[in-house]
Amino acid sequence: MxxxxxxxxxxxxxxxxxxxxxxxxxxxxxxxxxxxxxxxxxxxxxxxxxxxxxxxxxxxxxxxxxxxxxxxxxxxxxxxxxxxxxxxxxxxxxYTPKEGRAILVTGGKGGSGKTFVSLGLSVLLAQQGWRVSLVDADLGTADIAVNLGLPREPHLGHVLDRKVESMAALQQGVRPNLAVLPGAMGARWGDPSVWKLGHLLTVVQELRPSHDFVVLDSRAGVGQDVTALWQGVDRVLFVTVDEPAGMADTLNLLEAFGDTGRLRSGALVVNRVHSYRDASDRLLDFAQQVRRLTGRELPLWGVLQEDPRVHALAAQHKLLAEAYPLAPTTVALRQLAARVQA
Ligand SMILES: Nc1ncnc2c1ncn2[C@@H]1O[C@H](COP(=O)(O)OP(=O)(O)O)[C@@H](O)[C@H]1O
Ligand SMILES: [Mg+2]
Structure with missing residues (x-):
């Protein structure tokens, strides 16, 4: 040797x-x-x-x-x-990447838990010592600042309007190692021009050098903002609910995604699962449909249980991942964080 x-x-x-x-x-x-x-x-x-x-x-x-x-x-x-x-x-x-990796969290359906996964993933990565910036890129219906009880402005809309620099809008020290760029709320932000979308990709690039991970929470479906972001990230997590309609929505999204060639970087997260046993057949079936549709095996990186404590915690701006580090859903989120690091 x-x-x-x-x-x-x-x-x-x-x-x-x-x-x-x-x-x-x-x-x-x-x-x-x-x-x-x-x-x-x-x-x-x-x-x-x-x-x-x-x-x-x-x-x-x-x-x-x-x-x-x-x-x-x-x-x-x-x-x-x-x-x-x-x-x-x-x-x-x-290998220690010089530039942070950008991870887009998206999915076919509102309410599937994209924001829940973005928040959980970000705080767990930050707890492990990674420098994380969480960007609320759900234009128009942003809610990360509300979830965390943070000031809602300045937000990404102001950055895309070039009224504020991305670094100035970033709220530092939300948790140790975690910075948050709040998102834009309101219809006027919902339909950004191509110029603003181009600028959104620039914002991702601006955040990479000073962070290990840039986590982007997005809205549901195949909006132009989401398709633009596909181009600028290293990894896309598709969050889907454990219900036929939610899975069908995600399949639609994957189909739209299909010919961009970026599915290579995709992984699936199934959220709000009530019983692993009941879900397993559906998950297998879903995985098969994904394979048929995309011609590839998308890795299943997380199966997250519905946790009844989330609702009460939300009222206090608390996250399950922090309040209950050993809850099965938190453990699954930590596994997701480990896969994202690999
Ligand atoms: N695994 C889970 N267990 C319990 N509640 C959840 C879970 N995932 C998401 N939720 C709740 O479901 C609602 C919708 O989730 P959210 O993350 O806002 O969805 P999305 O961002 O996809 O629209 C929120 O109230 C959230 O707290
Ligand atoms: Mg959301």
Whole structure:
């Protein structure tokens, strides 16, 4: 295996069930799925970790980047392990994007939970240390500021009218690591010109450098604003409800999306599920229809339960993801956040 110390790379390694952190630095690549982890000087216990031991690699910022298995140990040229990664390439472990990724949350139907997913995803990503800007791009019927109990102005409409700079309209520190750009409420904002839509894409570009994630909440259906945003994002989450009508709406949306070639970046989230057992047949059927329509397998990245506590929390401007970190719906949202990071 070639050995090239990369002293600038900082990855930490945690050995499962021991709870101990080791600085795996320098790290040397031995192919896409394996790497050498050098034993830190003075860490006498590490060389005796036997092959087959499960390890986790953590990035400098503490986020879990990959899991792997110790395959071999070597003492030369320096004591190290060969670790084989599971499901992740080394380049993905080491990759820290310079520019934030833009994620559009959309769906075929109003009330399916696009805003609920945008909010939950954003606060959970921010809790994990990512710098997030949440943009309410639901032009005309925006409600993120209301959901969070924030001032509603200045808003995206003012930015698109070029009365305010995007950075000035961004409300910083809504939560640690979370900034929010409120959306425009009212009919006059509902039908933006192509110039404004072009400017909307510019706003996304302006926010990327200073954030790890730009999450965009949008309105339902195939409005021009939504189709414009498809062009400017890295990932599109289609939120659909677990009902035939909602699923049919989402299929319509996917069909409209189909020939733009951007479905590659799409993933499905099914929300407001009442019973996993009842839903499973419908979900399978839905997945099949999606495959037939689009000719591809769109990954199902979330199945979120309807949680009866959401309604009462909303009156206090509280989010389920924060008030109930262990609620099944929050756990599913956290899994969605993990997939978005991968
Ligand atoms: N998983 C869920 N459990 C309970 N209530 C939910 C859930 N998802 C969404 N809601 C509620 O349903 C309503 C519509 O959701 P919202 O996110 O505003 O939909 P959209 O943005 O797609 O129009 C809101 O009152 C929201 O709080
Ligand atoms: Mg909404």
């Amino acid at each position: 070639p050995y090239e110390p990369m002293s600038h790379v900082q990855v930490r390694m945690r050995i499962k069930d021991r709870g101990t952190g080791y600085t795996a630095c320098p790290v040397s690549a031995g192919g896409g799925r394996s790497l050498l982890v050098q034993v830190p000087r003075g860490d006498a216990g590490l060389p005796w970790v036997p092959p087959g031991t499960e390890v986790e690699l953590l990035r400098k910022d503490g986020l879990r980047a990959a899991a792997g298995t110790v395959r071999a140990r070597t003492l030369r040229p320096v004591p190290s392990f060969a670790v084989e990664l599971r499901d992740t390439l080394l380049s993905e472990v080491l």
